[in-house]
């Protein structure tokens with residue numbers, strides 16, 4: 001049997017303890033939110049080096065065997081779900097931080113390094129890795145790069161794409177592409193590492209990365225603000241950006257019912273601002289002088305209240321307050337917990353259209369039978385809004401109806417069906433809403449060039465047409 005030969009060869013390459021099949025896969029899953037659902041796969045392999053990843057790919061390539069890559073399993077597009085015949089390659093044992101170069105301000109890490117540990121290692125050396133979001137304790141750097149993750153600091157530091165200088169990647173046939181340069185400037189032909197960033201594991205497996213670090217901000221100030229309307233929040237974004245120079249690092253918007261759910265009296269976080277405002281903003285600044293930065297934000301807020309630009313504001317007074325403020329924004333398990341099923345979205349559209357779009361889509365989704373709530377929140381500074389739709393039913397019809405209501409209007413705004421999470425398996429049907437036929441064809445040609453048999457993360461992002 002072909003599968004037995006493949007497993008035999010994988011065991012020869014890695015050892016029996018790192019090729020898990022049958023009962024040995026017990027306790028394994030395809031997503032951290034679905035840990036009760038067992039992983040379906042032929043086997044899961046646990047390489048510890050780039051050479052082992054390359055050998056796995058060589059074996060699978062020779063047998064035309066499908067492979068699915070696993071990072072921290074926090075992705076939100078179904079991309080880590082495998083089929084019964086798939087070999088799952090998990091990078092969990094390749095989690096080392098190999099080097100921190102203080103002069104070049106770069107860090108060399110393995111693809112399985114956990115984001116929070118990368119942040120911590122940088123902090124210990126007085127440096128800062130600015131990629132940050134709620135799932136940082138589980139997400140792995142290879143997964144973050146493969147999805148070009150965004151998060152809460154994009155307004156100041158950019159997406160993952162801006163934070164990666166070089167990559168080492170294993171291609172589906174086992175070739176190793178070493179692009180681990182520490183150079184900020186390198187115009188020697190095509191930017192190959194960039195091609196793999198955001199490719200969702202369809203072109204290669206990211207085994208190591210050179211990450212770009214920044215100076216550690218020694219001061220962080222944060223405030224919650226209550227707004228009467230969307231236009232007011234938008235005007236304040238632009239005004240505060242100008243007033244604070246480059247210090248504004250986050251500008252997160254929560255619709256009133258989202259804030260109220262996150263700070264309900266029955267929940268773990270009390271409300272810093274009273275309930276009742278239609279919109280709430282959490283803004284943060286990062287700088288070098290705590291007292292000065294605090295006073296600067298305090299006087300800006302004072303000015304905003306006096307001139308009637310928003311209704312009320314409260315400033316964090318301590319590190320504990322800062323944590324509390326951010327928990328309200330990031331601990332989505334609270335709103336997700338109000339019903340049995342959750343459908344999440346990460347769309348983007350021109351900033352000025354967000355208020356109108358969210359009002360109409362939210363109302364339409366909440367009018368559907370089976371929907372309990374459509375919570376809206378997001379990174380306003382990046383034009384990126386998340387919907388977390390809580391519902392009583394997991395039916396495919398309801399899911400499709402919600403998709404239609406959320407994605408359908410985006411074409412009219414020239415928006416994107418994925419600002420951060422990617423396309424994976426879940427959003428494939430909607431790709432053509434954000435990308436032209438010519439762009440999709442070019443993506444298919446690139447995939448066919450690198451993975452002609454469609455073995456790596458098959459069916460993610462797009463399908464490859466059969467050759468005539």
Ligand SMILES: Cc1cc2nc3c(=O)[nH]c(=O)nc-3n(C[C@H](O)[C@H](O)[C@H](O)COP(=O)(O)OP(=O)(O)OC[C@H]3O[C@@H](n4cnc5c(N)ncnc54)[C@H](O)[C@@H]3O)c2cc1C
Nearest residue numbers: 071072073074075079133140142143144149150201206420
């Ligand atoms: C509570 C919560 C909050 C979140 N907030 C944000 C947010 O603010 N911004 C944001 O962008 N995302 C967010 N996400 C989504 C998710 O955390 C990110 O997409 C993250 O980058 C995924 O990393 P991972 O290691 O978990 O990848 P996985 O889920 O394991 O995989 C994601 C994709 O990357 C591929 N992949 C994984 N590792 C590799 C590798 N080494 N080489 C090649 N391909 C690989 C997988 O095959 C899959 O296609 C959030 C998720 C949760 C649960």
